[in-house]
Amino acid sequence: MTASKTGELPSGEQSLLRRAVAAAAIGNCTEWYDFGVYAYVATYVGAAFFPGDNTTAQTLSAFGAFALSFLLRPLGSLFFGPLGDRIGRQRVLAITILLMSGSTFVIGLLPEFGTIGYFAPILFLLCRMLQGFSTGGEYGGAATYIAEYAPTKRRGFYGSWLEFGTLVGFGLGALVPTALILSLSDPAMHSWGWRIPFLIAGPLGGVGLYLRKKLEDTPAFKHLEQSHNIAKSPLKSMLVDHWRTLLVLMGIVVIINVGNYTLLTYMPTYLKQTLNISDTAALIPLIIVIVLLLVLITFVGRLSDTVGRKPVFLSACICFIVLPIPAFMLIAQGSWITTLLGLTLLGLCHVQLIGPLAATLPAMFPTKVRYAAFSIGYNVATSAIGGTTPLINDAMVELTGNNFFPAYYLMGAAALGIIPVLLMKETAGRPLDEGEAATDAATAKTA
Template sequence: MTSTDTGELPPKERSLLRRAVAAAAIGNCTEWYDFGVYAYVATYVGAAFFPGDNAAVQTLSVFGVFAVSFLLRPFGSLFFGPLGDRIGRQRVLAVTILLMSGSTFVIGLLPGYSVIGIFAPVLFLLCRMLQGFSTGGEYGGAATYIAEFAPDKRRGFYGSWLEFGTLVGFGLGALVPTGLIISLSESDMHSWGWRVPFLIAGPLGGVGLYLRQKLEDTPAFNHLKQQNSLAKSPLKSMIVEHWRTLLVLMGIVVIINVGNYTLLTYMPTYLKQTLDITDTAALVPLVLVIIMMLALITFVGRLSDRVGRKPVFLSACVCFLVLSYPAFMLIAQGTWITTLLGLALMGICHVQLIGPLAATLPAMFPTKVRYAAFCIGYNVATSAIGGTTPLINDSVVTATGNAFFPAYYLMAAAALGIVPVLLMKETAGQPLVEDAPSSGAPTTKAV
């Protein structure tokens, strides 16, 4: 019986697999570190790069740039996705992490509006657009990379570590600004404190680049390359042969992204501006919920290996449908404990989506179009729904005064998400592709 059948690997291959998982996950960590920082220092970034004294308008401008940067993600996926299917996953992932971390680092160095005027928001927007473009090839490639190495029977468990990296990145992106906000004066935060978290992205990305450069490509890709079976036009093959599966994937990504960007990106601003909760009462509960999700996520991934991906996804959709309104009712009470309980309900819902995510979506496509199909489908849906979620929530809440709109938005996305989940094929425990060798472990380059 092979290691793929049993879900076990020899010690040497297991060690190499863990290194591959770490190399892939650190890119996701870097990406979501940037999102976390962006969410927690949005008001300071708005004051630095946009003119005027209206904090609400400045925050809307920051979230507007956040949404515009997401428009570049599909273009990045159209460039990096097919490239990853033609030249390999490892080489593309080395480029994406360099561009992601570099553009975030540069934001920390940019002079503000008071120094260079209109050039400040223009340069800020260009950095965010470069970050969005490179992100278009990052997550799909990292998930594909792990999926093509992991044993079939344990793909959910190993894939969950990619989203573990997401939560670690966002947790760091929350902890660093929270520590600065608590320890520095308001004037120091506005003058230089907000820059520190962005500058940390530089060395974080450097570590990721070092790890990725030491790894070879996946066994599945190398097998196709040796057989001279690489797709000459992955984009054309994806559209002609797999468009139905692509639509199902995009439908699933909608609820995942509405949950992601409501809980992890919009909530800090919602708590502080809409509910007028103090910094500590707003920031600390969310950090605690992230820690709770970190403790649960690998168990959810392992559960999806045992019971299947569809039951776990369906449970998440039902939970969001039922628990979103009670969660916001608790948060609206404005106390530390009710805020924590409300966010925890949302966290329990969301961890059921992201736990099986990296194991599920890559397995929907064959090896020769996997990178392109996953990247393009994921990022088109994310651009349309994920990047606009904070802007839509903030705009509607500001315009109408209805503090419960984010709950209604989550519930609507969950109701719609049930349909593609029911249509998707169950892939738990199944061989990833017919034309690939048994899941093995990565090889490393000589140092």
């Protein structure tokens, strides 16, 4: 990619960049569609696959399966990350979207516990584990793909479209179950309605696979191939030469994931089951907040290109320390207006984290280990913190009787998150590595 001094690309390269961004973002869309669906139909999934009459226990079992699938994400990143640094980003991303969407689709076809007994939860867990394994190679690869295509001065803007895909996917994953819950009877939802959102993942993944198969690999990876500089052991190089940066990345990912999985995954269950808020007052406000984040996220990404990534991340951490208590006080009032206001406060905190995310973390590592280092660091932290967030929140609210526990969890994660944010190097406006720096210098010389 050759950019001018203003960061603009020739029209042909601009078109290629847009297609690359779309192909990368649709995988994230598919991943978070699954999470959105799971968040909204967790109670139905628990009743379908886990025995017993205790709704709380069944929901905890469903969230336990959700958390268990995250244990496979580090293994997936250990497999797909180094593979992406050896054979290319495009090939691996085609595999991950096929496995992600396929495993989600199959869940919609599985027989329930009442039909095949304990084989039902076993098959369900296997699908969730395959989904987690393939997801381990998805986000790191998609973010790396966009970062290596985007011009240096606009990496924040283009990277924010990956998280735009996240929000679109979660929005679809929230909207489809919401429409079904509000239009179908409860027996119909328990009988067959919960399956429909999972089945939609099949064609969604098919579109993503088609787009990814049409793309070439990134210019940065091609440069490595042409210069015969591909790392023989990306994992060894990452651990020996970049372990400090890896720890900083994992620290940043902790607050991002606590925010993600509290707001987008746990909140629907919290509103309905813990606060006993009606379906309309619980589901509609979150969808409105997602739309608001969709409007804001690319502006936040562009802002990080101007003021830097660190100031935006620091602002997010401070907001997550100050605003969760007022937000949960508003949500606890129970009306859809106060719920909307409380969720909006949390959303404004969170968009500052995810806006610059895809531009920041891949740029922390050189091209030869970028896919592996980002994927492994991101997914180890996500497995430990992200996947367990709904389970911890639900269990601690049940154990302590304190409905504000999720607020305290957010505040604690944000307080810890400030440390790695201060330690990270500013990446805004800087080339990804020496190869890109040489390209930028040659472009500027001829411009």
